[in-house]
Each structure stands twice: as structure tokens, then as C-alpha cells.
Amino acid sequence: MPRTVWYPGHMAKGSRKLRELAERLDVIVEVRDSRAPSSTSSPLIKSLAKIKPVIRVLSRKDLADPEKLALWVNSLKFAHTADLRKREGISQIRRDILKFKPAHREVRLAVVGIPNVGKSLLLNTLVGKSSASVGNIPGVTKSVNWYKNEGMLIVDSPGILDPHAEPGAHMMLSWLGCAKADVVGGWENSAISLVKFLTHSGMAGMIPVEPDEIPAVTLELIGRKYGCLISGGRVNMELAGQKFIEAFSSGRLGRFCLEVPGGERAVDFHDDEADILD
Ligand SMILES: Nc1nc2c(ncn2[C@@H]2O[C@H](COP(=O)(O)OP(=O)(O)OP(=O)(O)O)[C@@H](O)[C@H]2O)c(=O)[nH]1
Numbered sequence: 001m002p003r004t005v006w007y008p009g010h011m012a013k014g015s016r017k018l019r020e021l022a023e024r025l026d027v028i029v030e031v032r033d034s035r036a037p038s039s040t041s042s043p044l045i046k047s048l049a050k051i052k053p054v055i056r057v058l059s060r061k062d063l064a065d066p067e068k069l070a071l072w073v074n075s076l077k078f079a080h081t082a083d084l085r086k087r088e089g090i091s092q093i094r095r096d097i098l099k100f101k102p103a104h105r106e107v108r109l110a111v112v113g114i115p116n117v118g119k120s121l122l123l124n125t126l127v128g129k130s131s132a133s134v135g136n137i138p139g140v141t142k143s144v145n146w147y148k149n150e151g152m153l154i155v156d157s158p159g160i161l162d163p164h165a166e167p168g169a170h171m172m173l174s175w176l177g178c179a180k181a182d183v184v185g186g187w188e189n190s191a192i193s194l195v196k197f198l199t200h201s202g203m204a205g206m207i208p209v210e211p212d213e214i215p216a217v218t219l220e221l222i223g224r225k226y227g228c229l230i231s232g233g234r235v236n237m238e239l240a241g242q243k244f245i246e247a248f249s250s251g252r253l254g255r256f257c258l259e260v261p262g263g264e265r266a267v268d269f270h271d272d273e274a275d276i277l278d
């Protein structure tokens with residue numbers, strides 16, 4: 001069968017371990033990205049939520065469109081928003097977690113979510129030191145590990161994606177840095193798809209050049225603007241795609257939310273011509 005989604009062994013193992021652990025936990029903390037709170041939900045959360053209470057944290061509040069994010073906070077029950085880099089929102093999250101602490105022992109919790117949403121950074125902030133590895137690429141944490149501070153026993157877990165997702169779902173996650181570009185046909189492919197999405201959703205103002213009707217030409221113009229040139233004055237389209245996606249996902253092109261409550265999920269955006277790799 002062709003490989004259309006990214007689901008390496010550490011995700012399968014992490015998923016199995018989390019399910020085994022769930023009974024021993026008091027509460028689960030699910031981290032999602034504020035810029036796509038529906039599309040970045042964990043594929044495990046439905047089954048885990050049947051067993052244990054869930055606290056939701058929407059990370060990267062600093063990069064999200066504040067008005068749209070306010071709609072999400074109203075619609076998602078028990079959701080905290082946080083700028084984890086600045087530790088904003090942490091004291092409320094900590095207070096909520098400690099509500100589940102039994103009198104006779106520390107509270108046991110697991111931090112779960114898809115890749116690169118800030119799980120390990122949240123854990124470090126709760127533990128009070130840099131214990132777990134943090135990095136701005138998906139797949140930094142590869143295993144389930146326990147950490148401790150006063151009153152809390154916390155599990156960090158690898159980012160886990162849905163192995164049965166539609167191929168296009170990972171395309172959208174690649175725009176946020178939550179899935180690898182090479183699984184969706186590379187940076188050029190991912191960036192062209194993003195140009196189409198932004199044009200289709202009335203967000204063309206985030207494209208750093210005047211868009212052309214043909215998305216690939218738009219990316220070429222972006223490549224020229226970013227100086228991604230090779231011999232003969234041609235544009236290195238792969239590098240142009242990478243620079244565009246990096247500028248978009250880091251917030252340098254502005255704050256955004258890709259979806260609103262009750263609207264179309266960004267992950268369901270269909271780019272029929274996208275070339276998803278086998
Ligand atoms: N601007 C901003 N960056 C954040 C926030 N939360 C996390 N990050 C950044 O996001 C990147 C990923 O953070 P990690 O904690 O490694 O994410 P993770 O979910 O553990 O990732 P995996 O282990 O790969 O699944 C890092 O560069 C963090 O600094 C936030 O609230 N705002």
C-alpha cells in the first residue's frame with residue numbers, strides 16, 4: 001500500500017503505551033495549536049476522554065488571530081489558551097490540574113497531542129526546569145517518559161498522528177510544522193497547496209507577493225522575493241517553498257486561524273492536484 005501519511009514506529013508504540021497507562025492517570029492534558037484547534041486535535045483523545053477527564057490547552061496563542069481564538073475558547077469546554085514561550089496561561093493550567101490531585105499522593109497526568117504543538121515545552125514549564133527536549137521540528141519526542149515535581153507526576157509523550165487520516169490532512173498540518181513536508185511531496189508541494197488554501201479562504205493578504213492566478217507562479221515570485229535563486233536566474237522552488245512555509249508557521253507573515261468553530265476544518269481542505277508522495 002502507498003504511504004500517504006506519516007506514522008513511524010515511535011508513534012505506534014507511543015499510542016499503545018498511552019492507552020496502557022491511561023487507567024493509572026488522574027487527568028489528561030491535550031495540547032492543540034490555537035491556529036487550527038479542530039484540525040490539530042489528537043487522534044487518541046476520543047478514546048482517552050472516555051476513561052479520564054481532559055484539560056485542553058491551545059498553545060501558540062501569541063501567533064493566533066485573537067478574535068477567532070476567542071470564538072474557539074467559547075466553543076471548546078475547559079480550554080486554556082497559552083503562550084508557552086512566555087509562560088502565559090500556566091498558572092491557570094496548573095491550578096486546573098491540581099484539582100484532580102488525590103489527598104494521599106501526587107496528581108498523575110499525561111501531556112498528549114499531535115507533533116510539534118508544544119507538549120514538551122508545557123511539561124518543562126510545569127516541572128519548572130528543562131527536562132524534556134524541545135525543538136521546532138515534528139518528532140522531537142520519541143518515547144513516553146515520566147517527570148516529577150512537587151505534587152505532579154507527568155508523562156511526556158511523542159506527537160501522534162492519525163494513521164488512517166486522509167492524505168490531504170497531513171498537507172495542512174505541514175503548513176503549521178506539525179507534519180513533515182517530505183511526506184506530502186516536499187516543501188514546494190506543501191507551499192503551493194498553502195497558496196491555494198489562502199486564496200480560497202480569503203486570506204491572500206498573507207501571501208508576501210501579489211498572487212498570480214497560477215499558484216506555482218506565485219511561489220516562484222515568493223522565491224524571487226526571498227532570494228532563492230539558482231544558476232540562470234531560475235528559482236529554487238523547494239527552497240522557496242521551505243522559506244514561505246517557515247515564514248508562515250513562525251508568524252512572520254502575521255497572526256492567523258485557519259478555521260472557526262462550526263466552519264470547515266482546515267484539515268478537510270481538498271487540493272485535488274496535490275502530489276502526495278507514495
Ligand atoms: N510562539 C510560540 N511557540 C511555541 C509555543 N509553544 C511551543 N512553541 C514552540 O514550538 C516548538 C515545539 O515545541 P515542543 O514542546 O518541542 O513540541 P512537542 O509537541 O513536544 O513536539 P514533538 O515532541 O515533536 O511531538 C518549539 O520551538 C517551541 O518553542 C507557544 O505557545 N508560542
Ligand SMILES: [Mg+2]
Nearest residue numbers: 119120140141
Ligand atoms: Mg516533545
